[in-house]
Amino acid sequence: MEFLAPASFTDALAAKAAYPEAVPICGGTDVMVELNFDRRRPGVLLDLSRVGALTEWSSDGELLRVGAGVTYRRIIDELGRALPGLALAARTVGSPQIRNRGTVGGNLGSASPAGDAHPPLLAAGALVELASVRGTRRVPVAEFFTGPKRTVRAPDELIAAFLVPPARGPQQFAKVGTRNAMVIAVCSFGLALDPVKRRVGTGIGSAGPTPLRAGAAEDLLAADLPWDDVGALPDSLARRFGDLVAAAASPIDDVRGTAAYRRHALAVLARRTLHWAWRDLREGGRG
Ligand SMILES: Cc1cc2nc3c(=O)[nH]c(=O)nc-3n(C[C@H](O)[C@H](O)[C@H](O)COP(=O)(O)OP(=O)(O)OC[C@H]3O[C@@H](n4cnc5c(N)ncnc54)[C@H](O)[C@@H]3O)c2cc1C
Secondary structure, three states, X not given: OEEXXXXXXXXXXXXXXXXXXXXXXXXXXXHHHHHHOOOOOOOEEEEOOOXXXXXXXXXXXXXXXXXXXXXXXXXXXXXXXXXXXXXXXXXXXXXXXXXXXXXXXXXXXXXXXXXXXXXXXXXXXXXXXXXXXXXXXXXXXXXXXXXXXXXXXXXXXXEEEEEEOOOOOOEEEEEEOOOXXXXXXXXXXXXXXXXXXXEEEEEEEOOOOOOEOOHHHHHHHHHHOOOOOOOOOOHHHHHHHHHHHHHHOOOOOXXXXXXXXXXXXXXXXXXXXXXXXXXXXXXXXXX
16 A cells, blocks of 8 residues: 655645545544455555645635634634534534544545534535645535535545635534434534524435435525514424425435434424524524
């Protein structure tokens, strides 16, 4: 096995162009499991952990640009106020050790339908920045995933960063698992309310071949939430929202749960996160 360890992003892109089959490794919390269990034996590993540029975040106009190598720990510590939905999801990932090593770029790279970073990124309308020696492109995260563990990333491209607007309102995330830590989601849900633009974003995890948005549920809330008079949330609205989220999912039966259970749980998570977010808005918080 060849091991490439570029020290700059330019060198990393050159290496990926020269060896498109090279498997990138960042925190290694997915890649090393595959190697250790002999599920994968790549000829070339491309270690990105020395590429400082991937570990930086900064403002990019009205967006935050967060390097693919920023860990969950740093999302929680440094970006918890700006990206509360992603920070909530990050808190549920693995264990302290996994959060110290694991990165959002790696979660996007693995493209598991159960990846916990995906629902909040979908809800917030994030973009994924892909780079190669040919140039850079930004893809809406909703178009990034093409199937289980499949994305639009070309063989010579690396994930450079994700871009996301700082929260303008409450964001929530909730996940169902057999216990609270070290668990792959049976299903998960992210919600973002933008009271300024009166927009609603959603993200469904672990209930379809890719992470999904619930477009009809978003439209319902955007039109019917009492934005002008932030009073009590009508229960009938929360129920219809939950039903539309469940209808948007495309789950299967597997070892972690049945499709029917996932749909039921998603309706509950959607209602619950909506109540939490609406409470945050009424209390003047952002989630
Ligand atoms: C014990 C344990 C618990 C876990 N718990 C959770 C959990 O609760 N929720 C969850 O979502 N995940 C969980 N995971 C999975 C894993 O931690 C996450 O998916 C994490 O985000 C992976 O990040 P990483 O940097 O370690 O990725 P790596 O293992 O380095 O890479 C993951 C994939 O992304 C690709 N990749 C990495 N960086 C790039 C890049 N810049 N450009 C292109 N491709 C790239 C790699 O080639 C590989 O295919 C867990 C893993 C373990 C071992």
